[in-house]
Amino acid sequence: MFKEFSKTFKIALPLIISNVSQVGLGLIDSAMIGAVDYHQLAASSLVLNVIAIPQILGMGMAIAVSPMTAIANGQKDIFKASVVLYNGFVLTTLVAIMISATLVLCNPLLFHLGQDEKVATYAVPFFKLIAWSLIPMLMFASVKQFCDGLEYTKTAMTLSLISLPLNAFLNWILIYGRFGFPRLELAGAGLGTLITRTIIAITLIVIVFRHKLFYKYISIRTRAWKINGKTCKELLHIGVPTSVQYGLEVAAFSVSGVMIGWLGAASQAAHQIALNLATATFMAASGLALAGSIRVSNAFGRGEKNLMRHIGLSTIAGGLIYGLLCGILFVTFRNTLPVLFTNNAEVAAVSSSLLIFAALFQISDATQSIGVGLLRGIRDVKLPTAFVAIAYWLIGIPIGYFLSFKLKMGASGIWLGFVTGLTASSILLNTRFLKKSKIVI
Secondary structure, rough: OOOHHHHHHHHHHHHHHHHHHHHHHHHHHHHHHHHOHHHHHHHHHHHHHHHHHHHHHHHHHHHHHHHHHHHHHHOHHHHOOOOOOHHHHHHHHHHHHHHHHHHHOHHHHHHHOOOOHHHHHHHHHHHHHHHHHHHHHHHHHHHHHHHHOOOOHHHHHHHHHHHHHHHHHHHHHHOOOOOOOOOOHHHHHHHHHHHHHHHHHHHHHHHHHHOHHHHHEEEEHHHHHOOOHHHHHOOOOOOOOHHHHHHHHHHHHHHHHHHHHHOOOOHHHHHHHHHHHHHHHHHHHHHHHHHHHHHHHHHHHHHHHHHHHHHHHHHHHHHHHHHHHHHOOOOHHHOHHHHHHHOOHHHHHHHHHHHHHHHHHHHHHHHHHHHHHHHHHHHOOHHHHHHHHHHHHHHHHHHHHHHHHHHOHHHHOOOOOOOOHHHHHHEEEEHHHHOOOOOOO
């Protein structure tokens, strides 16, 4: 089992680094805008929250490329992999254009979300630029997923890392008006992100076109690169439920955040601190889940069910151990971590208590993500989507609301709802995988 986990982790490490670097882009924008004006920082937060769900929906389409590529790779079907690359890129790009255009047209809604008018005014140009930047971002994601499906994960990781200093440099020029450029402030951050994502997307596309590793897939493009109805249908079969899964999860956390806001500013701030820390630890679990999905897809494509089981079990075990270590970390440093984000004693105290609940769901959060990935790897996505909906919306949120507002447990009640929902999701998804891989439990 350890041997299989080592192989999975070797693929996962570049994916984890890529995930963390993408989170870093948002942190860079926030830090540099925060130095300008808190109204503009609030505007950037508003925009990123509004765009989060449409962005996740687009990512679901891109993510469908990796398991299908891995299955074709397992079957040593170069033609099929090339067909998946082209059709996945076209579908993802079309979805990205539709999402971006819709968001830009709907920008007046920012003035109808109960926000400070000054914040909404600052938000509009930033919103439009970030919306358009989703197109190169999702184009990059679709090609990255192709590379990941072939287990060539280091190239995209390197580009993701390069994007951090590139974005910071462009922000420095455009936000503050250096080298003769006008001082654009928040709009400069949006333009910097758009340029960065465009450069990174073009670079990855050129690498795939020109590098010898991908030559056999590109050389047959005159035959393979045509719209294929069957392939598009297969991509949609995985991509649409995946988008819904991620959308349900993001929406559930967003709704919970709104409910915590009803408890007051201190609870809201404490919730954000604890959630940021939990999100940071989730990046590793997400990378491990994708690596497990790729390897399971590869074995599934070759018809090696026994290997598929071993890969799945070793990945789940790795997630359990990782979640346990993160839980211990949160409990041990629950009084230290919050003060890195706030000097308000009340906020720090509430955040410290929430980190105990964050520690409780580290195992279930990691393993539910892995369960989703493993099932996606064997193209089982419809029932898992229902499981996610049940776990979050019929179990987690109602229980959180009841504990918080009926039993007067405050923010802790909402977070106990997280624990319950994530645990239910983990049990349902991993039990499904074990049954699908014909393991009797």
